[in-house]
Amino acid sequence: MGNALRFLYGECCSKPTTTGDGAGGSWVQQQQTHGHHGVSMSTGGVSMLIQDVHNFERTSQVPEGLSKHVVSSKKAQANWYSKLSEALAQLKPPPRSPEEISTFVVNTLKRHKKADVEVDEKAVADGDTVTVYVSTLNPREAACVPNDVQAAAAERAKARAHKNYTKADALHKQIIDAGYRMLNIQNEEILARKYRIRLRGIDAPESAMPYGKEAKEELSKMVAGFSLRVLIFDEDRYGRCVGDIYCNGVFVQERMLKKGLVWHYGAYDKRPELEKWEQDARAKRVGLWASAHPEKPWEWRKNRRENR
Incomplete structure (x- = not known):
């Protein structure tokens, strides 16, 4: 899920800052540790992310480049955007600032941990x-x-x-x-x-x-x-x-x-x-x-x- 979040921010965020030792970790983990201070998002990036969600609602297609960044199946990727779409429709007012959209994405997806390969x-x-x-x-x-x-x-x-x-x-x-x-x-x-x-x-x-x-x-x-x-x-x-x-x-x-x-x-x-x-x-x-x-x-x- 960390890779998925990185992609969602890929076209509209600079890379999140890390601790002094250079450790990476998932975007969610860094968000929980550093709040929103490690993220920079433009207003255009906010619109682009929302546009991707609306495009999924019309076409049922996730962004073309997503598979290059995550190992999850196409169905799992679609599930992420389906969750974003449902959450966005219920959010009043819709997120407008970089801080609001980043919080929205993290809160919507950080608990989505469906395994690509499960243990039976x-x-x-x-x-x-x-x-x-x-x-x-x-x-x-x-x-x-x-x-x-x-x-x-x-x-x-x-x-x-x-x-x-x-x-x-x-x-x-x-x-x-x-x-x-x-x-x-x-x-x-x-x-x-x-x-x-x-x-x-x-x-x-x-x-x-x-x-x-x-x-x-x-x-x-x-x-x-x-x-x-x-x-x-x-x-x-x-x-x-x-x-x-x-x-x-x-x-x-x-x-x-x-x-x-x-x-x-x-x-x-x-x-x-x-x-x-x-x-x-x-x-x-x-x-x-x-x-x-x-x-x-x-x-x-x-x-x-x-x-x-």
Whole structure:
């Protein structure tokens, strides 16, 4: 959404000022930090933005250059302008000054966080591992797509257009074997790269252990169908990315620890807040802490490996 906002201001604003360290961040984040002082907008720019919204009302077409600045689908882009159109019609009087139009755009769109690629319930393996797919429309991902995967995706689209679904399915299997997948997002086919995320600092009971099923269900409920913010710190020996996950502003590991559904994995993560959240859950005897001596999942796995 930050890129979308940058485009909306692209023809009528100078670039927003940043902090001394040169950090960028989304326009919304800077707006919330610095108010309107980092933005310069001409009166002509105000008219141009409103003109784009009115043009969308007549033609249902977003500005031609928008796709160069955002990775979201055409339908998502249209949704943004639809929201601007609805909000503008209800705003009395309409915004006239640069400050008024900037506030209007931010307040209308800053909570619009519909994901281009979402997490479904099947992507949650257990209470501490999630599989996500990142759209290759993202410039960083696009630069890494192997040529054979790109070719397979293009051939699959042609096969589907000719209703040759047997060939299309075979090509999709080739794409999946390469670590990618074609996803239907808002009626558009999008090539996405697969990532397995191991939640940093926690260890969930295995599925055969008490509360293993509950941990998986809770994690699924938290992340399925939502846009996630993932911060990667490392890679484990199984090739999984180890990181922190936030969903709608909620720190996922914190929620899981406070509900007593996972252990703090103190051998690999020394953050004191994680230890405190586990201790609080222990004191309240919630979740797996209802048992006096719950078995540690890492010890359970070790015993199984040693056939004990």
